[in-house]
Amino acid sequence: MIAIIDxxxxxxxxxxxxxxxxxxxxxxxFDRETVKRADKIVLPGVGAFGDAAKKLKSTGLxxxxxxxxxxxxxxxxxxxxxxxxxxxxxxxxxxxxxGLIKGSVRPISEIIDKNCKIPHIGWNxxxxxxxAPIFKYIKNGDYVYFVHSYYASDCNESLIATAEYSVELTxxxxxxxxxxxxxxxxxxxxxxxxxxxxxxxxxxV
Amino acid sequence: MITKRIIPCLDVKNGRVVKGVNFEGLRDVSSPxxxxxxxxxxxxxxxxxxDIMASSDGRKIFTDILCETASKVFIPLTVGGGINSVGDFxxxxxxxxxxxxxxxxxxxxxxxxxxxxxxxxSQCVVLSVDVKRxxxxxxxxxxxxxxxxxxxxIEWIRRCTDNGAGEIVVNSMDTDGVKNGxxxxxxxKVCDAVSVPVIxxxxxxxIEDFITLFKKLPKxxxxxxxxxxxxxxxxxxxxxxxxxLEGIPARV
Numbered sequence: 001m002i003a004i005i006d007x008x009x010x011x012x013x014x015x016x017x018x019x020x021x022x023x024x025x026x027x028x029x030f031d032r033e034t035v036k037r038a039d040k041i042v043l044p045g046v047g048a049f050g051d052a053a054k055k056l057k058s059t060g061l062x063x064x065x066x067x068x069x070x071x072x073x074x075x076x077x078x079x080x081x082x083x084x085x086x087x088x089x090x091x092x093x094x095x096x097x098x099g100l101i102k103g104s105v106r107p108i109s110e111i112i113d114k115n116c117k118i119p120h121i122g123w124n125x126x127x128x129x130x131x132a133p134i135f136k137y138i139k140n141g142d143y144v145y146f147v148h149s150y151y152a153s154d155c156n157e158s159l160i161a162t163a164e165y166s167v168e169l170t171x172x173x174x175x176x177x178x179x180x181x182x183x184x185x186x187x188x189x190x191x192x193x194x195x196x197x198x199x200x201x202x203x204x205v
Numbered sequence: 206m207i208t209k210r211i212i213p214c215l216d217v218k219n220g221r222v223v224k225g226v227n228f229e230g231l232r233d234v235s236s237p238x239x240x241x242x243x244x245x246x247x248x249x250x251x252x253x254x255x256d257i258m259a260s261s262d263g264r265k266i267f268t269d270i271l272c273e274t275a276s277k278v279f280i281p282l283t284v285g286g287g288i289n290s291v292g293d294f295x296x297x298x299x300x301x302x303x304x305x306x307x308x309x310x311x312x313x314x315x316x317x318x319x320x321x322x323x324x325x326x327s328q329c330v331v332l333s334v335d336v337k338r339x340x341x342x343x344x345x346x347x348x349x350x351x352x353x354x355x356x357x358x359i360e361w362i363r364r365c366t367d368n369g370a371g372e373i374v375v376n377s378m379d380t381d382g383v384k385n386g387x388x389x390x391x392x393x394k395v396c397d398a399v400s401v402p403v404i405x406x407x408x409x410x411x412i413e414d415f416i417t418l419f420k421k422l423p424k425x426x427x428x429x430x431x432x433x434x435x436x437x438x439x440x441x442x443x444x445x446x447x448x449x450l451e452g453i454p455a456r457v
Contacts, residue, residue: 011301013301014301017275017277117426122208122402122427123208123250125206143456145280163207164206165207187279187281
């Protein structure tokens with residue numbers, strides 16, 4: 001069973017529908033026991049980092065997700081959910097993340113060309129940096145859908161793909177059983193479904 | 206590299222696509238779900254569902270159709286038509302819409318864009334604006350283009366982006382339906398005024414119109430059209446191939 005963490009951040013309709021295409025058993029949940037019972041966890045999120053981290057902490061899911069991932073359960077963070085995997089974010093202040101992956105989250109305005117619009121929104125192609133299990137059904141250059149104004153920096157060790165937006169922005173990361181996509185696989189058509197299918201097939205480490 | 210987006214717009218009334226469509230291989234040509242799937246599989250980058258509200262029953266049917274589409278089509282969906290309150294945002298977002306487009310609702314309630322952007326984020330709030338030249342001035346029209354609000358268009362668009370609109374659909378009433386190309390003069394003015402993505406609408410009649418749009422105005426992010434796609438006058442796959450050949454970034 002794949003548990004989609006519901007902590008009141010964003011609507012999970014599309015994510016549940018798309019995961020249901022590749023896995024028979026998908027539950028949207030904020031229940032600790034369900035999360036513990038799950039084979040895999042998906043951490044979604046839209047909005048601001050600080051709010052999201054606070055909500056995760058207030059539900060007690062912050063520590064639980066951290067423990068489950070550290071015990072080897074596959075975890076996929078999407079968009080803000082990916083950013084939460086990192087140690088720190090500088091979105092409106094200074095916030096602590098799950099710290100499962102080394103690096104921090106910074107505004108894209110700091111590095112992109114001033115002619116580029118913010119947010120980085122639309123379909124962009126993936127530039128593979130390393131092989132990764134979640135890419136097993138897709139190829140370098142495939143297009144995925146992005147919407148974000150912040151990016152993960154200083155994460156060379158876990159970086160598996162970037163996307164070019166005047167500079168190369170972190171598009172996906174992977175460290176052991178922990179995966180993150182800055183883009184939205186649930187909105188990326190067939191390519192996105194293939195990424196979710198590959199994640200659904202990963203195994204605990 | 207980020208691509209230019211091609212967006213078909215589906216007008217839905219009582220659960221059916223209003224303008225007749227004729228595609229080979231589609232079992233039910235006026236089913237929004239079937240048509241959305243078809244477009245998604247044939248290269249559309251995003252879809253707009255426009256609710257032509259007939260009655261409150263019609264609205265319920267629309268919402269059901271939206272849910273069904275969103276559970277089967279995995280590309281970004283924008284919903285417009287009859288969005289007058291934050292409650293309307295909630296209703297369509299819960300059905301799987303990714304963005305919500307407001308037009309007359311923002312004119313009636315000046316706080317709507319600000320309130321919605323605060324709650325759901327700017328990326329979710331699209332301003333749709335119908336513009337027509339009146340005595341040489343670009344004016345904003347309301348109620349599906351029937352009523353001149355007297356507002357100057359660029360000023361209105363700027364005000365809405367200041368309030369949090371994250372994307373602008375610019376529909377030129379002067380070029381709409383003429384099929385002789387997009388309104389480049391108006392679009393250039395909008396692009397110069399705002400820093401959020403601009404979606405061009407009104408006037409596409411052939412593939413070259415899109416090529417001209419993206420070549421002359423590289424700041425335009427997307428092109429939207431309805432009947433030229435529905436009637437098969439432009440195949441999205443052909444359009445995308447031509448864009449790529451012309452060096453315009455496209456998801457082929």
